[in-house]
Amino acid sequence: MSKLVKNLEYAALEKTFTGVRSMLLITPTKVDAALDINFRKTLRDQKISVKMVKNSLTRKIFDAQGVTVDAKHWAGTTLVAWGGDSIKGLSKAVDTLIKAIEKKDPKAKDKLTVKAAVADGQTVSMKMAMEMPTRLEAIGEIMAMILGPASEIAAALTGPASQLASQLTTLAERKEEAAPAPAAAEAPAAADAPAATTDSPAA
Numbered sequence: 001m002s003k004l005v006k007n008l009e010y011a012a013l014e015k016t017f018t019g020v021r022s023m024l025l026i027t028p029t030k031v032d033a034a035l036d037i038n039f040r041k042t043l044r045d046q047k048i049s050v051k052m053v054k055n056s057l058t059r060k061i062f063d064a065q066g067v068t069v070d071a072k073h074w075a076g077t078t079l080v081a082w083g084g085d086s087i088k089g090l091s092k093a094v095d096t097l098i099k100a101i102e103k104k105d106p107k108a109k110d111k112l113t114v115k116a117a118v119a120d121g122q123t124v125s126m127k128m129a130m131e132m133p134t135r136l137e138a139i140g141e142i143m144a145m146i147l148g149p150a151s152e153i154a155a156a157l158t159g160p161a162s163q164l165a166s167q168l169t170t171l172a173e174r175k176e177e178a179a180p181a182p183a184a185a186e187a188p189a190a191a192d193a194p195a196a197t198t199d200s201p202a203a
């Protein structure tokens with residue numbers, strides 16, 4: 001029966017975490033029901049899921065998916081938080097919430113501690129996770145890198161062309177100014193002289 005239960009737990013966890021490659025591992029210490037509910041609800045409103053897991057089973061699932069998490073982080077009670085728009089958004093949301101809880105109730109200090117951050121399958125520091133660019137920010141940076149040189153090339157190509165056009169226009173204007181004015185039309189030909197009359201010889 002124990003093996004059957006373990007298999008069912010494994011299958012349920014595998015279904016939950018399939019495709020999850022970015023997350024936070026959190027250690028809860030003496031967290032009461034009210035704090036736990038508030039913590040989960042606040043994050044759920046930001047589309048972030050939180051689940052308490054069995055370390056040995058969860059570690060096997062992530063190992064099978066190629067997600068690297070140091071063995072030392074699978075010790076003690078573990079909450080896994082995942083979701084949000086990025087590891088940066090997830091990390092900031094959790095960090096902000098923990099700080100808000102501790103500010104409201106100083107006795108809650110260290111009751112929720114992030115012990116590891118995982119970004120795209122690799123363990124990173126919490127500081128690094130909070131500074132990593134989001135997907136949109138990364139796309140923006142790549143586009144800037146692509147369009148930057150392209151705009152410089154376009155400027156280099158169009159710059160000389162516009163200068164040449166300007167110089168040609170200037171030369172044409174100077175040529176027109178230097179050309180002599182067209183000669184005045186010649187005066188019309190003189191009127192024909194009256195025809196000479198021939199006197200008839202005297203009879």
